[in-house]
Amino acid sequence: MPLLSVVLPVYRVQAYLRECLDSILEQAFTDVEVIAVDDCSPDHSGAILDEYASRDERVKVVHLDHNVGLGEARNAGMKHVTGEFVWFIDSDDWIAPGALAAVADRLIAADPDVLMVDYAKVWWNNNSRRSKFSSLVRSENLPRVFTLAEHPNMIRVFHVAWNKIYRRRFLLDNEITYPTGLYEDVPVGYPVLILADRMAVLDRVCIYYRQRRRGAITSTPGRRHFEVFGQYDLLFQHLDKIGERAEPFRALVFGRMLYQCLLVLENRERVAKGDRREFFGALTDAYRRHLPRGGYQPPGGTEGRRQRVAASGSYALWRILWFALTLAGAGRSWAGRAQRTVRLRSRLRMLYYRFQVRRPIDPQLAVFSAYWGKGYECNPRAVYEKMGELAPGVRGVWEVKPGAEGTMPPGVATVTMGTLEHYRTMARAKYLVTNVNFGGWVIKRRDAVHLSTNHGTPVKAMGVDQLKFPAGIQGMNMNWLLKRCDRWTYSVSPNAYTTEVWERAYPCDYETLETGYPRNDRLATATPADVQAARERLGLQPGQVAVAYLPTYRDYEFGSDALLNVERFIDRMPAETVLLVRVHHFDRSHVSGTHPRVIDLGGYPSVEDIYLAADALITDYSSVMFDYAVLDRPLAIYAADWKKYKANRGAYLDVFTEGPGVAARTESELVDLFVSGEVFGETAAATRKVFRDRFCYLDDGHAAERVVRRVFLNEPARALTDAGAVPPVHTEQLQELRSVIDDSQPVDPSAAEDETDIAEEPSAVVGR
Structure with a gap:
């Protein structure tokens, strides 16, 4: 039985799911299981989960046959939990490095029913802000374990599921489950604090709470935000069921209801303009419905004024207050917008x-x-x-x-x-x-x-x-x-x-x-006649072996020495070899027009002609590797500045372990790959097949048709794979192939990464 079980509901998060899973599975603490619940996600999320489960036995995937929503997905995952403690994580967020070990240490030391942890909001532009949890904890001077009765101010901790770790037995004994609908955390977040006999805190950021620019339901205007009132109705029913133990906290919970519902109302990304009057009326009704029998004293300051206006039921008064609170910031925004408009409209063409x-x-x-x-x-x-x-x-x-x-x-x-x-x-x-x-x-x-x-x-x-x-x-x-x-x-x-x-x-x-x-499509349907025509357009002669060199652009520096020295390279190749060079259209710093066997195609309009004409391709981090792989021809990656590139530009793939064909860090290694014929060998072909299966499976010659039918004829795009299917990554097979390469071509660890000198070696015939 693991110490910790992470329950991960998953729905339409394919863009963020890998980061979330990696943040859990790559930590030093390993006594954890992940119960991932595929909530009938219409994207590739389910297949991604299966991929992770296939290579890590700690991941267990539950596939639901219909969408049930976040709350029910958590409940479904809970049925498969075996750990002593359970942590509900949202699958578009991620766990901070070292957080699992810190959480485990605190769980063992405090043995709590509920452990609360800190989090930080992270926006799409990488701006971040830590929550107020730390200041709240320090102001309370908390002992190692405590109850809410001893420190009632802890009711202010954000009521979501993912900033708390629960003892599994505590949840089961108290029959705590999540309801359906939006704002499902509300009826659970407060009762667990009231019911817990042993609470503890970890004053450390353990969760990064992603603030998505688009796609999150909480930032999408619509009628669903009215569901917050139903969730608070359910919460107060739970408080009634708890009885006397909940009474001291009813006014505190009532205040939190007003605070949250006013935030929802005043958020333009949640309540649409046409629904605000109705939402305000629903809030006033909720105020009267749940007002504690002993009355309620609003806080001071701005928050108190907002709550008193909600109690009054006057929508007009709320509009005046809201306008007054936002006037200064809006005025600055309008002024800047007006200045831009004046500049724009001064242009007659605009x-x-x-x-x-x-x-x-x-x-x-x-x-x-x-x-x-x-x-x-x-x-x-x-x-x-x-x-x-x-x-x-x-x-x-x-x-x-x-x-x-x-x-x-x-x-x-x-x-x-x-x-x-x-x-x-x-x-x-x-x-x-x-x-x-x-x-x-x-x-x-x-x-x-x-x-x-x-x-x-x-x-x-x-x-x-x-x-x-x-x-x-x-x-x-x-x-x-x-x-x-x-x-x-x-x-x-x-x-x-x-x-x-x-x-x-x-x-x-x-x-x-x-x-x-x-x-x-042109590559997928190319015939031998198409290839011959492309070679003739480029001036290639019969019997010549064409190797294309198509590097990408280093936007963090100009004239990079990491580019291949094309003259030196071609001098080491057999006489029948011709190098077709086309640098990135942003980079004109590395073009040769002097060597008779180097053809500069920087201004040539069709890269597809170069693909068809080339017997092999050399590139680095350019997307041309994916296009050329459609032809299933030899591919070599020349990545002399791999560490520098990753650090300055960032990379999604490791070109040495996930790239097609063969890879070299130095020109000497690259020459060896061609001279020895390894670039054309069976191991390179097998590696290329893994790459093609992963990235080129849709290249059947009908992509343009699918786009046109969807965009111009308003027909559904005809998918070639099952809904939600992801082609297999073949991780183990790829690693096995790479180990074969490593064993056959050991790399000298002392070799400089940016080495450009080529050893004097006899030329050999380049095979196809």
């Missing part, structure tokens, strides 16, 4: 755009853009072409930068960015499709559809995850980025892994289209 926005929307007009108007490419191109087949009634127009009009294929309509025609088109189009983001001035019209196709499977940290790595942000305004992402109606994802990342990195209200990337 005035013209805003005039056009007020005109009727064109339901058959779609604007396409790739890389901020760079040209005709990537996912938008694939969607545009498939739209022409399946939705020919929709007219597609591409926005392009001035001077780029001549690069577009014949018959493709364009509009030049910055012209009046451009502003008019952007204002009137129903559909706006891009693989990056449209300018901040673009307004999301009520009936418009914005499709973000994105342009890569992420290896490096993206969106709000970049806030943890300030060296790579380079002055980015994350708040403005997310405001642009708020316009998305749909976001395209190539696989379940990316869906998890996007939902966490871009916490906005959009529908994820997990369809595969449309641009990879």
Whole structure:
């Protein structure tokens, strides 16, 4: 029997679930079991739980056949608990490092019925704030164990489930279960404190309470927030059942009810404007219904004034008070907004755009853009072409930068960015499709559809995850980025892994289209004739072996020495080998035009041609590895600055243990992999298969069709996997393959990580 059982209800948290599970399972304290309850989650959460359970016997998964809500999910998990103590954790939060050991020590030392711990709120922008728990504990001068009767002020501890650890026997003996509905913590949080004979505290932050920017029910306006009154009705029924032991605390609980319900009312993210009068009336009714028989004395100050207004039943008086309390802050906000509006409207073109926005929307007009108007490419191109087949009634127009009009294929309509025609088109189009983001001035019209196709499977940290790595942000305004992402109606994802990342990195209200990337349809359906045509377009000769080198951009530094010395590398390759070099479009610091066997393709418009023409690929942390893997050709990762990159830019994957094919830290190792033929060997192919199974399972040539049918024809996207299924990660198989590589190619631990010198070795024929 473990000392501690963690009950983890899970519903639509695929973006955060791994962080939560890792925070528990990777701690030094291991005498813990995790009872994870899949509350019929419609995303990949259930499969993620199964993945963890398959590799850690401490994880037990309970799959519910229908959604029951947080309270009932906790009850379902409780039936499987075997530990002496139980901790209910919300699956989008996470446990602080070392917290399990600290909790275990306090449980053993105090032997409590209830142990209360501290927490910190953490917002999407990484701002955090510790709760008032610590100041409350210190002001009470608490002994090791105590009762609520001895320290009644502890009723002010936040009434949620996850900041308390309970003795399992205590919960069972008192028949404590959670109710259904929102605010389910209310009828439990106060009675457990009243009933406990032994309470203890741990004055340490043990939980990080995630404040989600979007998606949390507590920050979603709606009628469900009226459920708080039903939960308080149930709470006072429980107090009646407890009897005399609860009477000394009834007024305290009544005050907490007023405090919480007023917070809900005054939160614009909970009670909609049209419901506020009704909610206030319900609060007044609750006040009169639960007013203690001995009366109630409101506290002093602002809180007391708020509560007295609630008791009065005057909605008009509450409106005046609320306005007075918020006037100063709102005034500053309005002033800043007015100044921005004046600056914006001083621009005649913006005035013209805003005039056009007020005109009727064109339901058959779609604007396409790739890389901020760079040209005709990537996912938008694939969607545009498939739209022409399946939705020919929709007219597609591409926005392009001035001077780029001549690069577009014949018959493709364009509009030049910055012209009046451009502003008019952007204002009137129903559909706006891009693989990056449209300018901040673009307004999301009520009936418009914005499709973000994105342009890569992420290896490096993206969106709000970049806030943890300030060296790579380079002055980015994350708040403005997310405001642009708020316009998305749909976001395209190539696989379940990316869906998890996007939902966490871009916490906005959009529908994820997990369809595969449309641009990879061309790779999935390529024929030998397509490959030959691509090679001819690049000027490759018969018999030449083409190796593509496509590195990513180091946004924390320029001219990085971590890039491959292409001339030195190609000199060590056989004479028939040609290196195709295409650096990131943000990086022009490493281009060679002098070596006869190095072809600079930095300005070449189609990366897909390079994929098709290349017999093998070398990259580092670029998303090109996922695209090229569709072709199932040899792949090598050259990661000379891996530690520096992880520290400055952040990474979701370990390219040495989770990457495709083979990996090298130095140029010498990279040359060895090619000279020995290992990059083309069976072990590399097996590792590549694991990678493809995990990331490329949707690349069947129909991704663009799925997107077009959902966006332009309003049909459901046709999923290729079962609902909620995640392709197997094959963790053990991958580790076994990596161990084979490690055994066959031992790495000298003394080798410098950023080594660029290549040992003088005889060349060998590069196999295919």
